Amino acid sequence: MADARDAGVKAEDEVVDLCRELIAIDTSNYGDHSGPGERAAAEYVAEKLDEVGVEPAVYESHPGRSSVVARIPGADPGRAPLLIHGHLDVVPADAADWTHHPFAGELVDGCVWGRGAVDMKDMDAMVLAVLRQRLREGRTPPRDIVLAFLADEEAGGTWGAKWLVDQHPELFADCSEAISEVGGFSVTVAENRRLYLIETAEKGIAWMRLKARGTAGHGSMVNDDNAVTELADAVARLGRHRFPVQLTTTVRTFLEEVCAEFAIPFDEDDVEATVARLGTVAGMIGATLRHTVNPTVLNGGYKANVIPGTATAEVDGRFLPGLEDEFFAEVDRLLGPKVTREFIHHLPAVETEFEGGIVSAMSQALMAEDDGAKAVPYCLSGGTDAKSLQTLGIKNYGFAPLRLPPELNFSGMFHGVDERVPVDGLRFGVRVLDRFIDLS
Structure with missing residues (x-):
């Protein structure tokens, strides 16, 4: 060197x-x-x-x-x-x-x-x-x-x-x-056309610890207040729940640009079909169409014949910009009255407009090095x-x-x-x- x-x-x-x-x-x-x-x-x-x-x-x-x-x-x-x-x-x-x-x-x-x-x-x-x-x-x-x-x-x-x-x-x-x-x-659209994805938004992060409390007891007994059962039901409800598609400003703009490039109509009732055209980045973009919650950790009990008094789980929640309150309201509804939550990590969603001198500078710099370039905004599913x-x-x-x-x-x-x-x-x-x- x-x-x-x-x-x-x-x-x-x-x-x-x-x-x-x-x-x-x-x-x-x-x-x-x-x-x-x-x-x-x-x-x-x-x-x-x-x-x-x-x-x-x-x-x-x-x-x-x-x-x-x-x-x-x-x-x-x-x-x-x-x-x-x-x-x-x-x-x-x-x-x-x-x-x-x-x-x-x-x-x-x-x-x-x-x-x-x-x-x-x-x-x-x-x-x-x-x-x-x-x-x-x-x-x-x-x-x-x-x-x-x-x-x-x-x-x-x-x-x-x-x-x-x-x-x-x-x-x-x-x-x-x-x-x-x-x-x-x-992201390649055609041989001489590429979209360059500029991140202008991020989903918020809510890593949460869930806790259910119940009545401890012997594993051989009938127990209608089992913390593990209560927690498992709540985690299953969260994990299986599919939040509705909600298009933020950034995601809507991105999808409109994609449709224009592929010369297809923007069908708001089937945006997932548009995302599917994006190949390898479809998973990243698809996760920005809606809120998500994924269970990641389960803990409960310490012996096979002992019903524990508490059970815990950890989940990874990601919420869309501007929609944080409704996200947590739905999470609490799914958890039910017997399961509480606390934050392990909580960071806000971010969204910035795709305009102004700095965006123009990005676009011009890209096009100077790639005459098939077009800069478009997108939302990051992570943080x-x-x-x-x-x-x-x-x-x-x-x-x-x-x-x-x-x-x-x-x-x-x-x-x-x-x-x-x-x-x-x-x-x-x-x-x-x-x-x-x-x-x-």
């Missing part, structure tokens, strides 16, 4: 090595206070920024849970800064399940393989590569850029974005807009650090641009095995981000 401090090093050349080196730092997040890998990754990023004259600050919310924040001055200090943020942690991976070791960062078949290749060390690498080149060349952005490489996103951001927003809001308070992960990737940052009034967009081969099941690799990102996609993303910064 060439010396990164050499002004001749180009972002398109450097991005692959940066991505591989980041993947090789195991930043697995198990949802507890561990995180030595996050500290190592934060120090790596801080060093890469320091090499090109940026003075980063490392913030540690808990031993090993480290985030990096830096500010790059722009040409117009009177404009509100642009926030570009990414997370350094990844979900765990079992090497036995993978074709190539998840923390080796191998380059095979034109792709960089490993945990984090798409979620989201690819974007971290693209941002580093672009800004390192710009700084080496003395190219000033139009406005200040605030960079944030964050800990703990994969467990809700408690020790990363949320902690920084709570403890150091001044770092981001003057930012008007932000870009980050899970957006800007292509990102945007949930914490939006509390400061920052408009968040998922924009980690990648032009992908049509056969690649990109959405299926988030938290999946054999996660990988095409090298050509990384290089494309670098070019688009560089143009976007100039236009934003």
Whole structure:
């Protein structure tokens, strides 16, 4: 690898090595206070920024849970800064399940393989590569850029974005807009036509613990107040319930754009047929048509012949933007009077309008590198650090641009095995981000 401090090093050349080196730092997040890998990754990023004259600050919310924040001055200090943020942690991976070791960062078949290749060390690498080149060349952005490489996103951001927003809001308070992960990737419509999905909305998160109470007793006796039975009935009602389709502004706009591209009428009574045309991303988009609740954990009892007094379960609820109250009302109806709920994790839904100068900048940057590109808004079924940052009034967009081969099941690799990102996609993303910064 060439010396990164050499002004001749180009972002398109450097991005692959940066991505591989980041993947090789195991930043697995198990949802507890561990995180030595996050500290190592934060120090790596801080060093890469320091090499090109940026003075980063490392913030540690808990031993090993480290985030990096830096500010790059722009040409117009009177404009509100642009926030570009990414997370350094990844979900765990079992090497036995993978074709190539998840923390080796191998380059095979034109792709960089490993945990984090798409979620989201690819974007971290693209941002580093672009800004390192710009700084080496003395190219000033139009406005200040605030960079944030964050800990703990994969467990809700408690020790990363949320902690920084709570403890150091001044770092981001003057930012008007932000870009980050899970957006800007292509979906092929035809040979010379691709939709680039810009994330402008996210479903809310409600991880809940359910509890049923009953009368404890001997397993041989008749018991009409069995906590396990009550809980099992409630969990089954939740798990089998199918919420109705409800089209939010973002989802409706997305479906209208898809129908226009496929030259089919927009049938509001059969939107799932439209989603089915989307191939590998159909599952991700389909989950944004309605609220969802999925049971994930059951606990009750400690011995086969003892009826316990309590039983618990955990469920993963996701609610649509603007419809949180009705979601919980329906959940409570399904649970019934004998089962209570409490939050394990509760984060709001997010929705931002798809308009304005920043959206125009995304569209122009994409079309400059792909004349078959069209940017469209979509809603993410999961969640990102945007949930914490939006509390400061920052408009968040998922924009980690990648032009992908049509056969690649990109959405299926988030938290999946054999996660990988095409090298050509990384290089494309670098070019688009560089143009976007100039236009934003």
